[in-house]
Amino acid sequence: MDITPYPKLFLANDLNEALRALRELADSAIPLAGATWVMRAPLRCETADRTLIDLSRIEALRTINIDQQEAVIGALATHEQIANALNGYNDLAALAQAAGHSANPAIRRMATIGGNICTAEFAAADLVPALLALDARLEIEGLDGSRTQTMAAFLEARATRAHTDLVTRLIIPRTQRTSTHARLTLRKAGDYPVANLSVSIALGAGGKISAATVAVGAVEAVAKRWTGFEEAIIGHAPSPEKMQMIAKTCLEEFDGRDAMDAPGWYRLRVLTGLVANAFSTLQETTLGRAM
Amino acid sequence: MQNTADAAVMNFPRRDARDKLLGRTKYTIDVGGSEVIHAVLLRADVASAQVLRLDVEAARSMPGVRAIATWEDAPGAHGIGIADHPIFARDVIRYHGEPIAAIAAETLEQAHAAAQAITLELAPLPAVLTMAQALEKDAPLVHPDWKDYDILFEGAARGGNVAWEATVARGDTDAAFDRTDVTIVDGVYRVGRQSHVPFEPRAVVAAFEDGRHHIQTSTQVPWTVRHVTARVLNIPESQVRVTVPAVGGGFGLKFDCSLEPYAAILAKKSGRVVSLVNSRREEQMTCLCRENAEIRIRSAVTADGEIVGREATVLMDCGAYGGEQVFLTTMTAHTLGGNYRLGSVRLSSRAIYTNTPPNGAFRACNGVYNTFALERHTDEICDAIGMDRMEFRRHNVVGDQDIGATGQVFEGDVLRPMIDRMQALCAKHPNGRENGQRLDDGRIYGRAMTVGTWFIFVGPSAATVNLNVDGSATLVTSGVEIGSGSMMHALPQIVAAGLGIAPEQVIVKTADTDAAGRDLGVGGGRTTVSIGAASAAACDEVRDKLLAVASEMLQTAPEQLVLADGRVEIRGRPGSGTTIQKVVAEAETRTGPISGSGAFTGPGIEAMPGCAAGHFIDAIDIPVFAVHDCELAIDPDTGQVEILAYRVVQDVGRALNHRAIHGQIQGGVVQGMGYALHEEITINDQGCFDQTGFEAYRLPLAQDVVPIEFDLFEGAPSCGPLGTKGAGEVPILNVGATIGCAIANATGKQVSQLPLTPPRVLALLDGRDEPLALNHISAIWSDNTLRR
């Protein structure tokens, strides 16, 4: 049947309404969160006439809860909300910084974490490497129930994901680690990053790195963990110089993406500088106190 | 002019600010409402093709469609120098984005839908996308029929893909290069295209009223719009009226007729008011950019730093149609041929056709990149002969009675004292840093000082001043307020000074070709000078009439009367006279209302006969000089460049409005920083621009800029009113040069290209890039000209 009861923008009042609408409209509808990606479709010359299932009224998806065990962030939380709510938590700093320095103030006020991670075409997302580095899991809901998934698994299947499911929450385990996010933009600020990096580490005896998760975005089409580097830094003191030296030996894991803003070689070339920046931030802010 | 009146008009704040701050100002893009219908252009999406079939019948019957126009509606071609440009593609498409049809419909969506319904069949043709390709021996010609075009200005060499060639030859360069006591320095330079990005895109609203076209448009050149529209529509110019609402930025982009004829045709065909506005994407993709250019300079210099010979070739990409670049070939003589005394010189300045979107004029057009090339080349000379960069400049800059490239004689020592002033300005902030030094944060420090020569574009302007019964004056000109403030600051100030009234009492009428006389337009820094001079002349006539009446009323000879504070006073006896209102009222009973008209066109400085060929102007009427200094830091890990300090000494003739000039310097230098560091339009293998919007085309943001420190150099000779020169155009002139030279100084590397984006700087530092080679520009100068 052609005639649907849905207007071209449907304000769902709750999750079920949204899921039902997505199921009924199938390919002719997509979820709408902060709209900052979707509304630029005409500029990308996308002409599909799709119904927007607006999630913004679903209050339950907006909340951020942080306790001793985990931080649970609703998919509709905006970058601004996240930066504010996570401020002061050393282990969550990578996400707070990624959210607090991306884009520009008005966009941070509008764009959501759900939208940031669900946009498959967007290689330079800041929140994605942060979530990878913080070992976040996603909660995904469909009409047939909910499940959770690791970021890595989600990213792998993202491009072909069914639009009938919704990302509802991000769950980040709390740890004793410290983390940070570093990004390089061609201007001082306001651009998409040409490369970004999130680091989360734990220090063991003698201030040596005992555990590390590091993720890199924008360098390739999809952000990923930098596993060779993670392994190589275990047992070292986290000095920026040392870390940068090690990073230089671990670059073969990446195949730099050539795009209009920067060639692939440049993204790789600047990555080690980002490593140094990230570790000096870690040193200055958090580790400094501990050491 | 009396000093009191003079002081009373200084630093007048602009009166359009409040409405702009309240969102009340109506720009052309804001004209609308239910009576207005909307137009779109169907544009080509290939760079070069034969049109096999164009059928608009199906589109005509689409919902809401009110009119469709194609080449049949616009038979004429236009251009500068050569009439090579039809407004619609007919048999061939020459660039990606070229208009093929225009459609007006009740709504924008309907117009777009109708455009989709037009049938267009194309057969691809080979395309030349770069100047190197265009100059290859058997390159396809962008205009195979170039010989048949109307020539609008005689004297140039043309041929094949060379749209226009202007040459300069003064003295015997062969002999100079053959000397045994000279060092020969050879350099090549390349710059990309810069997009103006005025915040208001090109936009027009047209109506057909009482048998004539009325065009409201966002333009810098109402009279050019009138002329070109009439020419392409093949109608008398008198049938076109152009008026100009507030213009939301121009920077030269709106120095040409662009969308206006399409809207005019559609308005007549539909009988409706038609609005045509470029979407941002269209605006970007068809921007009449500052052209990409390729330059080779060779110089023969003696050990003590005398430039005995210079030969240079400048290739300017004009895109598919000659446009402004044809004119701009002229400028090379004064920009690249400027700054320094030259024993002998040969210049070839060529506009080259390619299958790319046409280029246009952009603030200090041609000067910006030629100054970059010239100043980089100058530093290379200094390195080659082992001379200090400042000493070399101080020694060689043109001064009083020196001759320029085309043999014009310069008046006054201006550049040399300006260099002194710059050194004094810099001396206020000693920091002991040296080029190449590592700063505490590991970044590399660089600094450079450069000089630049620009000019004020004079030419015809007309003004009428009506003195009103209430003592106010109305100034009627074809001037346009594009944002720079010259219509808001300088003109009311000049009229107020001329009539002894407050600038608040001067009403400045917005441009209307039905009301004011002809004018070349707002650009080239000419408003204050040309329109200002015409306005001052109009004031003189008003003054004479006013004083004649007052003389009888006050029984005092006119020479004994002064105008100040809205009154006519007997000299030396304040309060003795009467008000301007009373004199105007008296005049009305005797001869009628008081008005005056004035005109200006420029003094016409002479060049040396026979030096210049194919030039639109052989000498520059009002030279303008600039000295810039920049300190910067380069991050060796990222190639990012941060400007630490930027200083300007600018030749302004006379500063009427310090704050306004400050605004122009800050804004112009920042646009130059964009050009030097980030802004570049690149063209892909489809002949289409890569940077279609703000995400990819990176304009400077607040965090990328610093406050510009400046010193205004007053007193250089100028025929401008009150001794002024235009101050708005020149601030951008040597920014690319200064930043380029500072980066070269910091890194010790050969800097030959702009912009210096972080990837390009990092490639330079890492030695990753091949040195620039421009093999299509021969080291033998005469190979680079058609006049061989």
Next chain:
Amino acid sequence: MTITLTVNREERIFSGDPRTPLVDVLRDHLRMTGTKAVCREGFCGACMVHVDGAPMASCLLPVGSLDGAAVTTIEGVATMEHLNAVQQAFEDHDVVQCGMCFPGMVMTMSRLFQTNTSPDRDEIKAAMTGNICRCTGYERIIDALMSIRTNEVTS
């Protein structure tokens, strides 16, 4: 679809495609043209309005999402006689050029000064990241704003 929203304290009704960006509703339907659509991609800030008090880029806001929201535009922040402090500083320092960016600048900066009455130069610049001006080169705008910081006024 019919959408009701409050624009400058007045209730307005829009019927049409709910995906229409707010900026077009303001400009084309309500004919409030002070809000400018310059880039339509969130970078320039010329389209900035306040939605429930917070500055947002109206080119990226589908009007349908705003049913029931309160929108303030540049037309709603001041009267012709009384500019707000930010506008007044811009006028007093004579910083306006073409003016196209200023409605957005005013909306962003008015809000900044509500939340932080004495921002420093860097904070002002950071807050201006999403407001581009092609004409002025920013610094004089920032000079003007520095003059209305509370410690500026009191000291």
